[in-house]
Amino acid sequence: MSGSELESAFNDCIEALRAGKSLEECLARYPEHRAELEPLLRVVAEVWSMPRPGLSPAAARAGEARLRQALAARRRPFYRRVGLGWAAAAALILVAFVGFGTTVAAAQGGPEGPLSGLKVAAERLQLAIARSPAEQADLRLAGVERRLDTLAAQVGRTPPPDDGTLSGFEAELKTALEKVEELPPPEAASRINRAIGLIARQRAIIEATRDEESDSGPLEKLSRREKELTEKLRRLAGKDGPRTGSPAGVVPPDPGKDAPRTGQATPQSPPGRPGGPGRGR
């Protein structure tokens, strides 16, 4: 009996069990492989019987809220995102109208392009009329996001974004975060969350541009920064503290329902195999 025959019999039995056949029905099809097949299928049955922990209700709510917040942030127009008043918005519109043609060219040229000075001047105007530290922090973060948009547009083009350009965003983000850290915790939390999202975007851009020979330094630096911000966010949310018993976020399995059978498990179909996408709530 060849290894490939056993493998084929094993895979066939897996599909048969998933379709509702019994262990005996499966083994009866391959009597010559019974001695090897049966212990393998019992292991599969044990795995099928493993606990299936889920997110705690609080963690699930928090995750869904974060998703909704991220989606809402993408939908809001720029001036609403940074909380500008009508007068300030009008001033910005004037600046944008006067510099429309050259601003488009500057965007196409990228953050380091020949007309980037105009964009920098526009941003300085916005910062000058920003009324509060929160608005300043939002403007800084919005500036980082615009640069990421420009960088993302460069992915796939020749030449690709270089490490100097990529690390320049790290400096911009650092400046933005300095403003965020001036804010009280309730106001800082959502902005830290946003910064984490920006870091994730930047990582995705770097990953899209690097190859096997690329230096992994920028990615590692971003990962460290992301971890620091996530920890800070946890502290702000009051999640810090030692783990006890059932850690937050884990729903302990119901011993009556989820514990594997004692002794030898009898292979049966996987519990509650959905015809649809999953075991949602």
Place this chain on the structure above:
Amino acid sequence: MAGSEPEAVRKLVERLKGGDAEAAASLYRLYADPLYRYFVYQTRDPDLAADLTSEVFLRMLENIGRYNHRGIPFRAWLFKIAQNLVIDHYREQAKLAPRKADLPEAGAEDPEPADVDRDRLVAALNRLTAEQRQVVLLRFVEDLEIKEVAAILGKTEGAVKALQHRAIAALRRLLEGDRNVWV
């Protein structure tokens, strides 16, 4: 492959591309728990697993414009994102050893037989290679199809079938070896 994806999921994805928040929330509720389980068994850190689960959906938002039903099923696409996050996690830290808190200690009060079985199985799962553990989690815990697992792992269906057989055979050897120790 894409034809096996429920039509309801496809519609939710199309609505999500249009910025529909309720569609995003529905997809979250459909897939958050399976992704969380995947991360728990990969990292053995429930808090980290919850954070990574949330991160999958943020990346989903960022990249939904590029997702195409003619590629891989949406569920497999999410698990592909999850796989990349696990790889990133392991690149940042050394491979995590099994946490002592999850294993019964010698001399502790006699655990229930079910707890011993569960801990033994989880410990054995952690001793598989990363690729073997992936296929066991995706195929037998999350019940994904061969085609989906192949898309996630970047392998042919034949390779996945071979891998799942090897993985279960390895798990069997580990469990039989451990049974001689635990008893």
